[in-house]
Amino acid sequence: MFTAKIKVTLRKTILDPQGKTVEHSLKSLGYDNISGTRIGKYVEMKIDAKSKEEANKIAEESCKRLLSNPVMEDYEFEII
Amino acid sequence: MNAKVGVVVFPGSNCDHDAYHVFKEIIKADTKFLWHKEGSIGDRNIIILPGGFSYGDYLRCGAISRFSNIMQDVVRFADNGGIVIGICNGFQILCESGLLPGALLRNVNLKFVCKTVSLKVENNKSIFTSNYGIKEDIEIPIAHGEGNYFCDEDTLTDLVSNNQILFRYNDNPNGSISDIAGIQNKKRNVLGMMPHPERVSDSSLGNTDGLKLLKSVAESVM
Numbered sequence: 001m002f003t004a005k006i007k008v009t010l011r012k013t014i015l016d017p018q019g020k021t022v023e024h025s026l027k028s029l030g031y032d033n034i035s036g037t038r039i040g041k042y043v044e045m046k047i048d049a050k051s052k053e054e055a056n057k058i059a060e061e062s063c064k065r066l067l068s069n070p071v072m073e074d075y076e077f078e079i080i
Numbered sequence: 081m082n083a084k085v086g087v088v089v090f091p092g093s094n095c096d097h098d099a100y101h102v103f104k105e106i107i108k109a110d111t112k113f114l115w116h117k118e119g120s121i122g123d124r125n126i127i128i129l130p131g132g133f134s135y136g137d138y139l140r141c142g143a144i145s146r147f148s149n150i151m152q153d154v155v156r157f158a159d160n161g162g163i164v165i166g167i168c169n170g171f172q173i174l175c176e177s178g179l180l181p182g183a184l185l186r187n188v189n190l191k192f193v194c195k196t197v198s199l200k201v202e203n204n205k206s207i208f209t210s211n212y213g214i215k216e217d218i219e220i221p222i223a224h225g226e227g228n229y230f231c232d233e234d235t236l237t238d239l240v241s242n243n244q245i246l247f248r249y250n251d252n253p254n255g256s257i258s259d260i261a262g263i264q265n266k267k268r269n270v271l272g273m274m275p276h277p278e279r280v281s282d283s284s285l286g287n288t289d290g291l292k293l294l295k296s297v298a299e300s301v302m
Contacts (some may be wrong), residue, residue: 008186014230015255017188041139068149069140069176071183072230 002055006077008068009040015046043067047079057078083298084107086124087257088154088170090145095131095167095278099294100280102129102290106291107298117147124262125301126163127154129170131223131276141184141226142172151177163207163297164270171262171272180237180265180272182231184224188255192225196287198250199275201260203243207300208271211292218289220275222253226272227274229256229263240267247273 010016013039016038023037045062059077070076085103089096096113104111116134121127135144145151151173158179162178165247166174174180187193196219201212212218231239236258239245247262254274261271277290 014185015188017190018186021190025211066143069143069183071175071181071232072185 002049002052002079004043004045004047004055004059004062004077005080006038006043006045006059006063006067006075008043008063008073008075009038011072011074014072052079083107083126083301084124085109085111085126085298086114086285087111087128087130088114088116088150089105090132090148092134092136093130093132094275095169097278098278099130099167100289102278102294103298106282107295108237109298114150116145116150118153119149120153120155121150126297127157127165128165129166129173129298130152130278131168132211134169137169137226139250140172140176141149141169142174142176146176155179156263158270159269161269162216163301165208166270166272167276167278168222168227168274171274172226174270174272178243179270180263181235182229182250182275184226185230186226186230186253187224187228187253192223193227193253194221194223195253196221196280197253197261197275199247200250202245202248204241206246206268206271208264208297209246210300211296212274216295217250218278219287220277220290221276221279224254224274227254229254229260229274231257233245235288238266239263246271247275 019037047055063075201216248259277293280287281291
């Protein structure tokens, strides 16, 4: 059994108003050195696969077909 | 051939009855609800994907609905030239299914906006807009948190050069690229729009700017 830890974020070229607002709030708390705040989604799931390669393939397909929308999002994941 | 309208009902749809009412009681078309678990649209020749929060907007608006049983047949129907209209959540579902280009992002001000807005009819040579004048201003309500239309520059150039943009906001309420409120596909049989024409189609509500759209679609198959 493997665990996939998946991160889905808005593509870098897309404005993230939520990230901007959160960053603004962090700055108002005095953290002036914070920049580039982006908000995303985290998905964790178990994959019953024979090998890490197979788990990798299933996670990749899941991200491509459902978990992310390539028009507006990027994804990355790790299998452990 | 008479209009046979199918209004798809997903768990969480909430504008399905409004659309049904307009087609059935005002336009007097043969109208039926289609439950999302049905595998076929049957004899319907116009499909409405209504507004609402299908599957609770989980993951992304429209992302789960796109894989429902009925949507497999709606995609087949649209690919064969069948008429499909997606309103609000329906527009999001059409983008997720790939029947329309682009995606709907969170409103740029992060707020759910519920108000009547002014739209400009950008193209009246479509089965959806033939009852409007070119550049006519119409008043149609919006009610969404994720209506900020986005696509890459190449897609936008395509939308413009193929006259696919049917409606633009006169005062952009959500950050949509190029003020886009509604688009059609290249084949001109699929319409997606965030504003709700079904909410302004009954004269007892004081505004019928939406009726021209829904009526012209029903007339197009008569």
